[in-house]
Amino acid sequence: MRSSVGDTGTGPEKRGMNLTLRVWRQQGPTVKGKMVTYKVTDISPDMSFLEMLDVLNEQLIMQGDDPVAFDHDCREGICGMCGVVINGEAHGPQQTTTCQLHMRSFKDGDSIDIEPWRASAFPIIKDLAVDRRALDRIIQAGGYISVPTGTAPEAHATPVPKKDADNAFDAATCIGCGACVAACPNASSMLFTAAKVTHLGLLPQGQPERNDRVVNMVAQQDREGFGGCTNIGECSAACPKGISMETISRLNHDLLGALRAGARPKS
Amino acid sequence: MVTVTDSTQRRTPKAAKTTSVFKKAVMAISGIVLVLYLIAHMIGNLKAFAGADEFNHYSEWLRTIGNPALPGATALWLIRIVLLVAVVAHIWAAVSLWRQARNARPERYVTKKAVAQSYASRTMRWGGVIILAFVIFHILDLTLGAVNSEGRDGEPFDRMLASFQNPVVTIFYAISVILVGMHLRHGIWSATQTLGQSNRRREVTVNYAATAIATVLTIGFLLTPFSILFGLID
Ligand code: HEM
Ligand code: FES
Numbered sequence: 001m002r003s004s005v006g007d008t009g010t011g012p013e014k015r016g017m018n019l020t021l022r023v024w025r026q027q028g029p030t031v032k033g034k035m036v037t038y039k040v041t042d043i044s045p046d047m048s049f050l051e052m053l054d055v056l057n058e059q060l061i062m063q064g065d066d067p068v069a070f071d072h073d074c075r076e077g078i079c080g081m082c083g084v085v086i087n088g089e090a091h092g093p094q095q096t097t098t099c100q101l102h103m104r105s106f107k108d109g110d111s112i113d114i115e116p117w118r119a120s121a122f123p124i125i126k127d128l129a130v131d132r133r134a135l136d137r138i139i140q141a142g143g144y145i146s147v148p149t150g151t152a153p154e155a156h157a158t159p160v161p162k163k164d165a166d167n168a169f170d171a172a173t174c175i176g177c178g179a180c181v182a183a184c185p186n187a188s189s190m191l192f193t194a195a196k197v198t199h200l201g202l203l204p205q206g207q208p209e210r211n212d213r214v215v216n217m218v219a220q221q222d223r224e225g226f227g228g229c230t231n232i233g234e235c236s237a238a239c240p241k242g243i244s245m246e247t248i249s250r251l252n253h254d255l256l257g258a259l260r261a262g263a264r265p266k267s
Numbered sequence: 268m269v270t271v272t273d274s275t276q277r278r279t280p281k282a283a284k285t286t287s288v289f290k291k292a293v294m295a296i297s298g299i300v301l302v303l304y305l306i307a308h309m310i311g312n313l314k315a316f317a318g319a320d321e322f323n324h325y326s327e328w329l330r331t332i333g334n335p336a337l338p339g340a341t342a343l344w345l346i347r348i349v350l351l352v353a354v355v356a357h358i359w360a361a362v363s364l365w366r367q368a369r370n371a372r373p374e375r376y377v378t379k380k381a382v383a384q385s386y387a388s389r390t391m392r393w394g395g396v397i398i399l400a401f402v403i404f405h406i407l408d409l410t411l412g413a414v415n416s417e418g419r420d421g422e423p424f425d426r427m428l429a430s431f432q433n434p435v436v437t438i439f440y441a442i443s444v445i446l447v448g449m450h451l452r453h454g455i456w457s458a459t460q461t462l463g464q465s466n467r468r469r470e471v472t473v474n475y476a477a478t479a480i481a482t483v484l485t486i487g488f489l490l491t492p493f494s495i496l497f498g499l500i501d
Binding site: 035120129249250251259 | 287293322368370371373374376377378379381383384388389408456460461464465468
């Protein structure tokens with residue numbers, strides 16, 4: 001925003017930023033893509049990163065060009081749709097979602113590289129939009145509990161220790177954005193799977209299916225073509241919800257226990 | 268997240284014979300076997316400071332453990348077989364997971380920034396390959412005596428002196444030992460995670476312990492060859 005005449009703002013005159021964007025453009029899943037350079041001007045530091053992309057797209061549409069495809073939905077950090085890699089970091093320089101990243105994290109004159117999540121399990125649909133349904137299939141493989149429906153049970157009937165409840169809640173904050181996969185040097189979905197295994201595995205309701213859940217979810221993530229975990233920690237550092245590496249240790253613990261108990265993945 | 272799944276678009280599942288986590292567990296357990304061996308090996312090497320007789324006597328003992336109940340060098344060969352199995356299992360798992368990781372990201376990022384990874388964690392794979400090359404050279408040199416003609420089986424002191432008086436050998440040895448140290452710095456932490464023994468509270472302790480063990484092993488292995496190179500042992 002350009003400060004208007006008569007602006008009595010306290011700080012120095014606020015001017016929009018001029019930025020150079022290098023954006024991954026790829027027409028479809030099977031064609032080759034490349035980085036294309038664009039300029040955007042007068043970007044307010046108060047804009048979100050997605051609003052800045054909106055400005056770029058308006059500009060492209062006005063010029064009769066194809067707008068950049070990118071995913072987004074809630075724009076409030078809860079749906080997990082909006083992931084892109086910004087200057088080499090999943091969701092950019094702040095530990096938050098791209099929609100909650102603001103342009104004040106950048107400086108006038110900056111050059112910003114914007115790429116899609118890169119993993120063979122996340123085929124590119126177009127430009128920055130990728131198909132993240134592999135994560136849904138991991139959930140379908142075991143990330144649920146089977147309970148009979150009916151009237152809601154009495155809340156105090158099943159006590160849960162505070163510590164377990166807290167840890168389960170922390171793990172349950174995962175929004176399935178896929179930043180862990182994007183950031184991982186092995187393109188592993190371990191943190192995602194581990195968050196769900198932890199969330200359900202710590203609660204009494206998750207116990208009956210605990211062994212099958214972990215073997216089937218891990219088998220599915222291998223089938224989807226994700227890499228294996230080497231405990232490097234890029235995932236947790238990129239996670240907008242700060243899911244910890246502890247969840248991965250818990251998944252491993254559950255998996256080895258389940259294999260010892262004779263649980264085998266469904267083929 | 269999109270929750271529609273139409274079965275036609277689903278990729279055909281490959282049979283999940285062994286999971287990636289199982290392979291990681293193989294890597295962790297074989298790694299731990301090798302670490303335990305390295306600790307024993309380091310202590311053995313430090314006997315060089317006690318002089319040629321003491322050192323050669325220790326070597327002789329290795330070849331006669333359990334005698335006369337066990338004939339000849341049975342115990343030593345058992346140790347060698349365990350080590351060989353551990354090395355083969357470790358490398359099998361490492362290579363298989365390496366391949367899986369490469370296939371998992373066929374197209375690289377144009378710009379990628381490392382936020383959390385350590386140099387040690389980044390060099391596990393190529394570092395491991397160099398360590399393997401070193402281990403082969405090391406066995407040729409000091410076990411089989413293919414590099415110099417000094418010393419003989421069961422009396423390795425002279426052979427060791429001849430090797431490490433050569434600065435090139437000592438420098439290659441030093442680089443490899445430092446790589447082993449880095450491999451273990453990340454490996455011990457990673458193995459703790461892989462075997463499901465870490466948590467938020469223990470994480471700091473595990474990492475300190477990994478650094479401590481790696482440092483002690485690295486220094487312990489470097490003392491003997493450098494003391495030989497600088498004439499402190501002769
Ligand atoms: C050719 C030689 C070797 C190769 C290619 C190799 C490769 C690897 C790789 C790729 C990992 C996984 C790293 C990760 O999780 O980030 C690993 C882990 C490990 N390595 Fe090695 N390594 C070799 C030799 C050794 C030796 C000689 C030792 C022991 C002294 C050792 C001990 C370990 C340990 C303890 C781990 C941790 C297991 C885990 O990841 O959970 N490695 N190695
Ligand atoms: S758009 Fe929903 S989390 Fe960003």
